[in-house]
Amino acid sequence: MRKQRAPRVGSRINNLRTGWQKRNIHRKQKAAERLPGNSLRNSPPNRRTTLRAGLAVFGGRAAGALSRRLHLGGGTSITGLVAQKVYPDIVGHLATQLEFGSVVVTGTNGKTTTSAFISAILSDAGLRVWRNREGSNLMGGIASSLVMRALPNGLLRRAGQAMTIFEVDEAVVPQVVETVSPRVAVFTNLFRDQLDRYGEVDSVAALWQQAVSNLSIDTILVLNADDPATANLGELFAGRVLYFGIDDPALDLTKQQGTSERHQVSDTRTCPRCGGDYTYDMRFFSHMGHYRCTSCGHERPQPDVRVVKAKTDDFDRLRIGISSSVLPATQPREIVIPLPGIYNVYNALAAATAAQALGIGWEPIVTGIEQFKPIFGRGERIQVEGRTLRLLFSEEGTARHVLFVLNNNIADGRDVSWIWDVDFERTVGQTATLVAAGSRALDLALRLKYAGVSQEEMIIVPPAPLRATKRDRILNNHNKRAMKNSNTSDTVVTETIKRIPGTKRAGRYGIAEALDAAVNLTPVGETLFVVPTYTGLLEIHGELERRGLTPHYWEDRDS
Amino acid sequence: MTQNMTPPLTLTLGHLYPDQLNLYGDRGNILVLRRRCQQRGIELRVVGLGIGDALAPDEYDMLFIGGGQDKEEIPVAQDLHDIKGIGLWAAIEDDMPVLAVCGGYQLLAQYYRPASGSDIRGLGVFDAWTIHKGARVPRCIGDIAISWNGSTLVGFENHGGRTYLGTARPLGKVLKGHGNNSEDTTEGAIYRNTYGTYMHGSLLPKNPHFADHLIGLALRRKYDIWATPDTGTTGERTNGTTSTDGDTLASLTPLDDTLEWEAHTSLLEKLGLHNQAVATWQAHNAVKVS
Numbered sequence: 041m042r043k044q045r046a047p048r049v050g051s052r053i054n055n056l057r058t059g060w061q062k063r064n065i066h067r068k069q070k071a072a073e074r075l076p077g078n079s080l081r082n083s084p085p086n087r088r089t090t091l092r093a094g095l096a097v098f099g100g101r102a103a104g105a106l107s108r109r110l111h112l113g114g115g116t117s118i119t120g121l122v123a124q125k126v127y128p129d130i131v132g133h134l135a136t137q138l139e140f141g142s143v144v145v146t147g148t149n150g151k152t153t154t155s156a157f158i159s160a161i162l163s164d165a166g167l168r169v170w171r172n173r174e175g176s177n178l179m180g181g182i183a184s185s186l187v188m189r190a191l192p193n194g195l196l197r198r199a200g201q202a203m204t205i206f207e208v209d210e211a212v213v214p215q216v217v218e219t220v221s222p223r224v225a226v227f228t229n230l231f232r233d234q235l236d237r238y239g240e241v242d243s244v245a246a247l248w249q250q251a252v253s254n255l256s257i258d259t260i261l262v263l264n265a266d267d268p269a270t271a272n273l274g275e276l277f278a279g280r281v282l283y284f285g286i287d288d289p290a291l292d293l294t295k296q297q298g299t300s301e302r303h304q305v306s307d308t309r310t311c312p313r314c315g316g317d318y319t320y321d322m323r324f325f326s327h328m329g330h331y332r333c334t335s336c337g338h339e340r341p342q343p344d345v346r347v348v349k350a351k352t353d354d355f356d357r358l359r360i361g362i363s364s365s366v367l368p369a370t371q372p373r374e375i376v377i378p379l380p381g382i383y384n385v386y387n388a389l390a391a392a393t394a395a396q397a398l399g400i401g402w403e404p405i406v407t408g409i410e411q412f413k414p415i416f417g418r419g420e421r422i423q424v425e426g427r428t429l430r431l432l433f434s435e436e437g438t439a440r441h442v443l444f445v446l447n448n449n450i451a452d453g454r455d456v457s458w459i460w461d462v463d464f465e466r467t468v469g470q471t472a473t474l475v476a477a478g479s480r481a482l483d484l485a486l487r488l489k490y491a492g493v494s495q496e497e498m499i500i501v502p503p504a505p506l507r508a509t510k511r512d513r514i515l516n517n518h519n520k521r522a523m524k525n526s527n528t529s530d531t532v533v534t535e536t537i538k539r540i541p542g543t544k545r546a547g548r549y550g551i552a553e554a555l556d557a558a559v560n561l562t563p564v565g566e567t568l569f570v571v572p573t574y575t576g577l578l579e580i581h582g583e584l585e586r587r588g589l590t591p592h593y594w595e596d597r598d599s
Numbered sequence: 600m601t602q603n604m605t606p607p608l609t610l611t612l613g614h615l616y617p618d619q620l621n622l623y624g625d626r627g628n629i630l631v632l633r634r635r636c637q638q639r640g641i642e643l644r645v646v647g648l649g650i651g652d653a654l655a656p657d658e659y660d661m662l663f664i665g666g667g668q669d670k671e672e673i674p675v676a677q678d679l680h681d682i683k684g685i686g687l688w689a690a691i692e693d694d695m696p697v698l699a700v701c702g703g704y705q706l707l708a709q710y711y712r713p714a715s716g717s718d719i720r721g722l723g724v725f726d727a728w729t730i731h732k733g734a735r736v737p738r739c740i741g742d743i744a745i746s747w748n749g750s751t752l753v754g755f756e757n758h759g760g761r762t763y764l765g766t767a768r769p770l771g772k773v774l775k776g777h778g779n780n781s782e783d784t785t786e787g788a789i790y791r792n793t794y795g796t797y798m799h800g801s802l803l804p805k806n807p808h809f810a811d812h813l814i815g816l817a818l819r820r821k822y823d824i825w826a827t828p829d830t831g832t833t834g835e836r837t838n839g840t841t842s843t844d845g846d847t848l849a850s851l852t853p854l855d856d857t858l859e860w861e862a863h864t865s866l867l868e869k870l871g872l873h874n875q876a877v878a879t880w881q882a883h884n885a886v887k888v889s
Binding site for chain 1: 740799805855858862864880
């Protein structure tokens with residue numbers, strides 16, 4: 041107990057050593073030397089704060105348990121919120137006890153997948169790993185994930201002293217890195233879809249710059265070289281920076297003819313140094329690529345860990361060749377990523393770089409990524425009220441109950457014409473449940489209709505009602521009142537309201553109602569297949585998280 | 600029903616260059632034409648016409664040409680000129696309905712001038728020409744709505760070339776989007792019953808009135824008792840499913856197009872065209888509620 045309370049640098053290194061000794065022995069000394077992370081700011085917590093922390097842990101966990109008992113929700117964030125009320129610095133207090141330190145992962149896209157990859161790699165390196173729950177990436181959720189591992193004496197359980205991966209919302213990064221002082225901080229990318237939430241991209245960039253200035257100099261910064269706003273953070277940091285990026289000209293969108301992505305408006309940024317415009321020698325995905333400022337010559341930094349070759353292996357797998365200047369020179373390693381899409385090349389690359397920053401060698405990186413069980417994507421199974429829910433990227437012939445989510449955001453491709461090239465005709469008659477949702481639900485419903493699915497056989501759930509039907513809806517409500525006055529039975533009344541005027545179907549809108557409809561139509565014991573586009577997948581995943589229905593990695597691995 | 604008094608109706612659609620010009624899901628147009636015929640007891644046969652195949656105008660009632668990439672347009676243009684040109688011209692002059700989308704549209708005009716390389720000669724059906732102004736000029740990409748025949752057409756466009764009309768009549772006026780060249784608010788071109796357009800999406804699923812217009816044209820051309828949907832007198836019949844020209848002229852059986860019009864209206868709303876959205880919805884909603 042005393043050892044835990046006053047961890048010294050020496051004991052920390054010893055612990056690291058025991059965790060890693062089975063794998064890379066001689067690289068360890070060097071790695072450990074530059075790893076100390078938060079050790080310098082550790083001081084033994086005094087009795088008072090320990091008592092207070094204990095109280096916070098007790099209060100938080102009691103509140104969480106109560107909330108779960110009363111079915112008020114998963115009880116995840118309430119635990120942290122109550123604990124923080126009792127002891128505002130509970131996160132800092134508990135984080136200093138993390139003997140192996142922590143890794144912080146943030147960015148607009150790919151946080152969850154990157155964290156999961158890192159977690160898989162660290163596990164394969166023989167380390168015990170903890171992750172905060174997906175979706176609880178604000179301060180409260182991070183507090184919860186720590187408090188739930190703590191004892192009422194204000195100390196972490198031994199099992200809780202694992203290497204911790206914090207997936208952090210981009211807006212709270214400055215606070216988090218200051219409180220937990222991570223060994224490695226990973227910034228994946230910065231996309232404009234943050235506009236809706238935080239006003240503008242630049243405000244997030246400013247927060248990140250603040251976060252970097254809050255970082256301890258011992259922290260190793262892992263940055264995406266191909267994303268201008270992210271890579272630029274490296275220039276503000278005095279400590280060690282590792283960049284990752286793609287160097288495969290075959291992935292260059294500007295050279296690929298006819299792909300819809302080629303025509304996507306790139307999320308171009310201006311040079312932070314001189315305000316000039318960036319041009320791209322290569323562009324891989326949205327604004328990711330080899331950029332350079334036309335006026336001052338500021339350009340993409342050379343990546344330390346880079347993908348030299350990437351190709352689609354199967355429709356849901358990628359094969360990449362990865363080389364690194366961090367580890368002793370070898371041939372590029374080949375890794376099969378069990379996920380599709382170039383954004384997953386970046387996610388795997390970010391994870392590999394973070395692992396190398398922690399001094400981990402190739403073997404666990406390769407096996408960790410290859411054995412990775414997708415958090416979502418093909419094959420994920422989630423239990424929902426007695427039904428199994430599977431998330432897929434593309435359809436399978438055997439699916440009897442299917443929820444399609446067709447979005448046309450930039451990441452999905454604006455053009456949905458491709459659905460007319462998909463052979464939906466094959467699925468006709470094989471499915472019992474068909475729900476079409478997403479921003480282009482109506483397009484998909486039309487496609488299914490012309491494939492031979494009658495409108496009675498499918499449920500269409502667009503994001504919002506047509507504004508053009510507003511007048512009719514008002515009229516309908518008027519009718520409803522009239523019917524109420526004439527003592528019509530309630531069931532008929534609700535039937536009437538729910539119908540979309542001029543159509544035969546009920547008005548259901550939004551991803552939550554789509555999921556409800558699909559789950560309810562799937563008989564208990566059977567499997568519902570969810571087939572989303574990329575952002576549709578994120579929406580479904582977010583919705584499942586809100587309902588506490590996502591499989592949680594750290595629970596799987598540590599319980 | 601008219602089928603009672605006529606022998607089974609059959610139409611043959613010639614799909615030009617299905618293997619070369621097939622880029623943007625334009626297959627949806629054919630699926631829609633086939634199904635809308637089928638639901639009315641009309642058999643629609645689809646015949647693919649690849650490079651090297653002759654086009655005998657007597658064997659077809661409708662023609663469709665899709666879009667492709669620049670590099671694919673060169674052999675197609677050659678074939679169009681050397682092999683199918685005469686047959687296609689004969690069909691067009693004989694009022695056969697022809698739908699040409701994107702690359703197909705460009706090839707039916709006078710010429711296509713790529714960003715680099717020499718001009719690709721077109722068939723000259725439309726007095727129009729297309730110029731690709733190079734990679735520095737942004738492509739015309741996005742959802743598009745145009746006015747057509749008292750109603751609207753909606754789709755998705757994605758083209759680098761800018762088309763300028765000479766004496767050719769435009770298909771419609773751009774309400775939102777780029778159209779032919781994003782300068783003069785024209786979109787597409789018409790010559791006799793030949794329609795050229797940049798609209799993908801696919802075009803016909805969300806524009807059932809245009810699909811029926813083409814089917815009506817083909818039926819009237821083949822079986823003279825059939826009316827074209829829009830030779831009528833009033834501008835209200837935007838759904839193209841009714842005709843009151845006379846007792847001797849049959850009309851296409853109206854189908855339940857609620858979903859089509861909902862998708863059409865939804866896209867108008869996404870483009871901010873709320874007046875047109877309300878007008879479209881009410882026009883077609885009124886037909887449905889009885």
